[in-house]
Amino acid sequence: MSVDLTTSLGSLSLSGPTATASGCAAAGKELAQFGDLRTLGAVVTKSIMKNARSGRATPRMAETPSGMLNSIGLQGPGIESFLEKDLAWLRENNVTTIVSIAGNNVDEFGELARILKDVPGIGGLEVNISCPNVESRGQVFACNPYSAAEVISTVRQEWTNESPILAKLSPDVTDIVEIASSVVEAGVDGVSMINTLLGMVIDLDKMKPMLGGRTGGLSGPAIRPVAVRAVYQVHAAFPHLPILGMGGIRTGHDALEFIAAGASAVSIGTVVFGDPSAPWRIANELGQELATRGYEKLTDAIGAAHV
Amino acid sequence: MSVDLTTSLGSLSLSGPTATASGCAAAGKELAQFGDLRTLGAVVTKSIMKNARSGRATPRMAETPSGMLNSIGLQGPGIESFLEKDLAWLRENNVTTIVSIAGNNVDEFGELARILKDVPGIGGLEVNISCPNVESRGQVFACNPYSAAEVISTVRQEWTNESPILAKLSPDVTDIVEIASSVVEAGVDGVSMINTLLGMVIDLDKMKPMLGGRTGGLSGPAIRPVAVRAVYQVHAAFPHLPILGMGGIRTGHDALEFIAAGASAVSIGTVVFGDPSAPWRIANELGQELATRGYEKLTDAIGAAHV
Amino acid sequence: KLEAPEIAASVEPGHFVAVAVGGVGGGMLLRRAFSIHRATPNESIEVIFASHGQGTQWLVQQKPGDVIDIVAPLGKPFALPRQPVGCVLVAGGYGSAPMMMLASELKKRGCQVEIILGAATESKLFGVLESKAVADVVTVTTDDGSSGVRGLVTDVLPDAIKRTNAKAVYACGPMPMLKAVASVSKEHDAYSQCAVEESMACGIGVCMTCVLPVIGDDGVTRMVRSCVEGPVFRGDRVRWDDVDTIPSDTLGAPVVGGH
Amino acid sequence: KLEAPEIAASVEPGHFVAVAVGGVGGGMLLRRAFSIHRATPNESIEVIFASHGQGTQWLVQQKPGDVIDIVAPLGKPFALPRQPVGCVLVAGGYGSAPMMMLASELKKRGCQVEIILGAATESKLFGVLESKAVADVVTVTTDDGSSGVRGLVTDVLPDAIKRTNAKAVYACGPMPMLKAVASVSKEHDAYSQCAVEESMACGIGVCMTCVLPVIGDDGVTRMVRSCVEGPVFRGDRVRWDDVDTIPSDTLGAPVVGGH
Numbered sequence A, B: 001m002s003v004d005l006t007t008s009l010g011s012l013s014l015s016g017p018t019a020t021a022s023g024c025a026a027a028g029k030e031l032a033q034f035g036d037l038r039t040l041g042a043v044v045t046k047s048i049m050k051n052a053r054s055g056r057a058t059p060r061m062a063e064t065p066s067g068m069l070n071s072i073g074l075q076g077p078g079i080e081s082f083l084e085k086d087l088a089w090l091r092e093n094n095v096t097t098i099v100s101i102a103g104n105n106v107d108e109f110g111e112l113a114r115i116l117k118d119v120p121g122i123g124g125l126e127v128n129i130s131c132p133n134v135e136s137r138g139q140v141f142a143c144n145p146y147s148a149a150e151v152i153s154t155v156r157q158e159w160t161n162e163s164p165i166l167a168k169l170s171p172d173v174t175d176i177v178e179i180a181s182s183v184v185e186a187g188v189d190g191v192s193m194i195n196t197l198l199g200m201v202i203d204l205d206k207m208k209p210m211l212g213g214r215t216g217g218l219s220g221p222a223i224r225p226v227a228v229r230a231v232y233q234v235h236a237a238f239p240h241l242p243i244l245g246m247g248g249i250r251t252g253h254d255a256l257e258f259i260a261a262g263a264s265a266v267s268i269g270t271v272v273f274g275d276p277s278a279p280w281r282i283a284n285e286l287g288q289e290l291a292t293r294g295y296e297k298l299t300d301a302i303g304a305a306h307v
Numbered sequence C, D: 001k002l003e004a005p006e007i008a009a010s011v012e013p014g015h016f017v018a019v020a021v022g023g024v025g026g027g028m029l030l031r032r033a034f035s036i037h038r039a040t041p042n043e044s045i046e047v048i049f050a051s052h053g054q055g056t057q058w059l060v061q062q063k064p065g066d067v068i069d070i071v072a073p074l075g076k077p078f079a080l081p082r083q084p085v086g087c088v089l090v091a092g093g094y095g096s097a098p099m100m101m102l103a104s105e106l107k108k109r110g111c112q113v114e115i116i117l118g119a120a121t122e123s124k125l126f127g128v129l130e131s132k133a134v135a136d137v138v139t140v141t142t143d144d145g146s147s148g149v150r151g152l153v154t155d156v157l158p159d160a161i162k163r164t165n166a167k168a169v170y171a172c173g174p175m176p177m178l179k180a181v182a183s184v185s186k187e188h189d190a191y192s193q194c195a196v197e198e199s200m201a202c203g204i205g206v207c208m209t210c211v212l213p214v215i216g217d218d219g220v221t222r223m224v225r226s227c228v229e230g231p232v233f234r235g236d237r238v239r240w241d242d243v244d245t246i247p248s249d250t251l252g253a254p255v256v257g258g259h
């Protein structure tokens, strides 16, 4: 008996349960040699900003126990080039695409939404508020309920089509449910969680932080328990809020933990670096995990670990 | 050339750089078969509460990638029995002892400080504010600058001897420097960081959270980059504040990362479960790491990764 | 089979060994606990284990000659009777691991020894032949009847107790079995010694993960560490129905948060 | 030596392989990159590696017959000249790994080939004999003079270029060496092709960790991925002095936070 793995994020229906994670699959093209992107739930593109951006100085990564630290610094070509090259390619290849956007201030998010709202081939918007707000001493939008809500309501106003807006939440907060409720009030259609945890590795030979950006984002299986907890808390508070779950998913078993905690679909990030075919493999494994537990539809397992 | 590994936490001088971590060595006795406790910097005892406490239901732990989740629930015999049996034994054996205390409300912390202040054989107090405040809907003291400060100033008033008071900080906050400054203002002598991160593992066969307490604390090498970052941030903000660093320390190399980030000494927690002799082994390895880098005294390396 | 000369000498039936898995730099921090099956002084100790999750799967892949990092002997062994009384040993699945050592120890003391081995199915039975070599009588039960008597060990336990006029019953296996054995023993005025299996983080008594509710000599229930105060407990002292809970009359109950 | 029939067939000099380390459930998530030393079509590929940290230490412990998980061939190989021109190949330490394959490829095309192998000391030299088998002339340099000429590869490079009237210089080794080779080549009007070694998380172009500042055909400096647009770059296009920085005139500089 094969399990029905189709699912949805608000108004966006997904042909599969696994998506790529923003920043862990560029704009999909490089992954195409490892599997058919159309069979994935979605490709979530690297967060794009208005202008081209060089990112942070290298070294940009450090391996850590069951995880890694990165400080890419949102390197990207800027929205124009992204539309011409990357999005065009994804559209031509009929890939369900969720575009991740990032801004240095609230207005930039609004501008990006305005530019994107009429562009064909966009299945949804992931608003990466887990980046620093240049206008408030670099505090991360997602770490402040007001800035988080401000970004989302601005995007909401611009976003005049019905494909979903997802807010990408950061775990580096005292109370993630508080942040979630602020973006829900601001009119978000769903949330993506979690982004990386702020971490640091020190190069003891150079006696300074290893990364060019000094601190970096911790990702990978090491953070999975934090991610599952966050998804569980937010689903408990907002049972009907669609959640794209992520954080250290390596197997179908891991993925099912997120589904059972309340996610409607999952993103595969860091694990792709070690296993480029992971998004497809994990979807298959998830099907088996569900089958052995007697599920006929993935959607029946969403939030199953509550009660 | 052997390196001078002696160090100090405020007025408390330590004969070695490694201490046990609260809750990871009970009251020391069980570790004595694996090494001489007097050669350790200190034994930090399991957080003790006023009354006996049964802790949480089992299962109380789950292994996670390069880490573990625990929900012990502060099981303990209560302060009286602790003084009679545990502390007495530590005193008889001349073990440098840092007593960790925890309370359900601010007053309980004060009471414990009052009871302990005249007891001989206490090298310092570690105030575990990373536990729920029963009187404010179970919010963790360490997650709120006001409650954190309230606990510390209350303990400070009772604590009429000069051995140091350390506040045990939680990483589950938006801005750990804010919490640190609030306890500094409240008159703390130093900080211990970090406590565990809130996490969850789901038992997919029972389709419910694996731990009896549902959520648990994530510890072990998985969280080390978060801990190093936290120590680095707090040392940058308060260069003269003594820090007892911990979080996933497995080797002398790891320990030196904490020292370089700004810790004056380190606690070894989860890794002790896999290697009971770790506190001694790591002290030796730390000596070698310092020697190969030309250090003569550990204290010269404190905060070396700044600038 | 692990070569461990010094350790083997001091092993008693019921002791367990904590084995590091996954290798250095691996993702698994915690040791795996296994009952010691056989200990040959100045030579080696042996364990019997079932491949279960990641750690035991790793163990299975190790080749003879590979070096394994262990801590042993750990825990409180089975308490042995002073008189040469009748004894029944009950094992479920790999719970038979410590029983042969125990049986020969008891025989040395002149006890009459019966062993009951139970499992879901034949393939899950361990040490049937070994048992026959040391015990006076061996009875096998399987849930599916694929070997020996169809049914549970407790179905055949009463007769065994009567036959041997047993004063002591020793058990190792899953919790439900231990619970049943404890009550059957009690009905027949026999002391039961049950080796429990709680998941353990440290195995040496410092972490408090391995607790279960046990009634003390003072009649008070406490959450007791099975790694140092067990794994062997008196069957009549463990509150079997309350395992994985905190009985409201436990010292220090009820619980309020914290970890 | 890794058996990988399908992959080997498509390998060109300069390609690299990404090797998974630590085993499943291990703590190491990222693959390790190694230049492909030799590829025998329908059979195997070989790498030369130095035991460095945890991952390579794990690799060293693997026994013949163990299964290794690899992704290859990756990266852009060395660009080969159309004409049979003179070529000098410069390698530092294990940087010699890809050079023999490259040398024989060049010989096939009728090029005259000189190889310069440099290292800190003799024990760090790789493939001296192999080089002699494929190249017309092989020069060895060591910093300590323990083998060959005492000094740096760049001390002997100019003569080699002159001798062969080289139009192309190929280099693989540490950044400082690559930088020096690039400038010496430029002085002698020879194209240089340098294989860089930036730490890589994914090796397939999706993560942006492996970048360095490279000048494009349009004269604009960009942070370019060395895993897909490299590891081989034109020596005159890499801004060697600015590696590990973001030159202020880079497209999209300066940086503001975020990760």
Ligand SMILES: Cc1cc2nc3c(=O)[nH]c(=O)nc-3n(C[C@H](O)[C@H](O)[C@H](O)COP(=O)(O)OP(=O)(O)OC[C@H]3O[C@@H](n4cnc5c(N)ncnc54)[C@H](O)[C@@H]3O)c2cc1C
Pocket (backbone or CB within 6 Å): B062, B063, C016, C030, C031, C032, C033, C034, C035, C036, C047, C048, C049, C050, C051, C052, C053, C054, C055, C056, C057, C094, C097, C196, C197, C198, C199, C200, C201, C231
């Ligand atoms: C005192 C004692 C004696 C034991 N004797 C034996 C024996 O003789 N033969 C045998 O096959 N098994 C025995 N077990 C069970 C054995 O420890 C587990 O099967 C083993 O830990 C599973 O590890 P894993 O990595 O395969 O499973 P995983 O699920 O990967 O383990 C994850 C974590 O949970 C713990 N865990 C999982 N299952 C159990 C379990 N059943 N009991 C305790 N901890 C568990 C592990 O120790 C580990 O920390 C014993 C357990 C205890 C406590």
Ligand SMILES: Cc1cc2nc3c(=O)[nH]c(=O)nc-3n(C[C@H](O)[C@H](O)[C@H](O)COP(=O)(O)OP(=O)(O)OC[C@H]3O[C@@H](n4cnc5c(N)ncnc54)[C@H](O)[C@@H]3O)c2cc1C
Pocket (backbone or CB within 6 Å): A062, A063, D016, D030, D031, D032, D033, D034, D035, D036, D047, D048, D049, D050, D051, D052, D053, D054, D055, D056, D057, D094, D097, D196, D197, D198, D199, D200, D201, D231
């Ligand atoms: C294109 C390319 C080709 C290479 N060819 C060879 C070769 O032929 N022979 C050889 O011995 N080595 C080669 N290296 C270097 C090799 O990748 C590193 O030595 C190896 O990754 C070290 O891993 P480790 O686990 O031992 O060290 P660790 O310090 O444990 O590695 C930690 C992390 O840092 C990365 N890292 C550490 N050192 C380096 C390094 N020097 N370069 C890149 N990443 C690094 C690792 O990949 C890993 O992700 C090459 C590197 C690249 C990028």
Ligand SMILES: Cc1cc2nc3c(=O)[nH]c(=O)nc-3n(C[C@H](O)[C@H](O)[C@H](O)COP(=O)(O)O)c2cc1C
Pocket (backbone or CB within 6 Å): A021, A022, A023, A024, A046, A047, A070, A072, A074, A100, A128, A130, A168, A194, A195, A196, A217, A218, A219, A220, A221, A223, A246, A247, A248, A249, A267, A268, A269, A270, A271, D207, D259
């Ligand atoms: C190298 C790297 C780059 C990333 N870039 C982005 C990004 O541009 N935008 C974003 O929202 N998240 C980004 N992330 C975070 C991931 O999307 C994901 O939320 C996080 O890594 C946790 O998932 P994982 O453990 O599966 O990687 C990045 C992560 C990594 C490792």
Ligand SMILES: Cc1cc2nc3c(=O)[nH]c(=O)nc-3n(C[C@H](O)[C@H](O)[C@H](O)COP(=O)(O)O)c2cc1C
Pocket (backbone or CB within 6 Å): B021, B022, B023, B024, B046, B047, B070, B072, B074, B100, B128, B130, B168, B194, B195, B196, B217, B218, B219, B220, B221, B223, B246, B247, B248, B249, B267, B268, B269, B270, B271, C207, C259
């Ligand atoms: C089983 C367990 C019990 C703990 N109990 C306490 C405690 O009682 N009080 C406390 O302040 N911290 C407690 N901690 C947290 C540790 O002291 C330490 O801060 C944390 O585990 C990070 O260090 P580590 O990664 O080296 O374990 C406990 C940790 C574990 C794993």
Ligand code: FES
Pocket (backbone or CB within 6 Å): C199, C200, C201, C202, C203, C204, C205, C206, C207, C208, C209, C210, C211, C225, C226, C227, C228
């Ligand atoms: S396993 Fe740690 S106390 Fe028993």
Ligand code: FES
Pocket (backbone or CB within 6 Å): D199, D200, D201, D202, D203, D204, D205, D206, D207, D208, D209, D210, D211, D225, D226, D227, D228
């Ligand atoms: S290593 Fe990931 S882009 Fe090059």
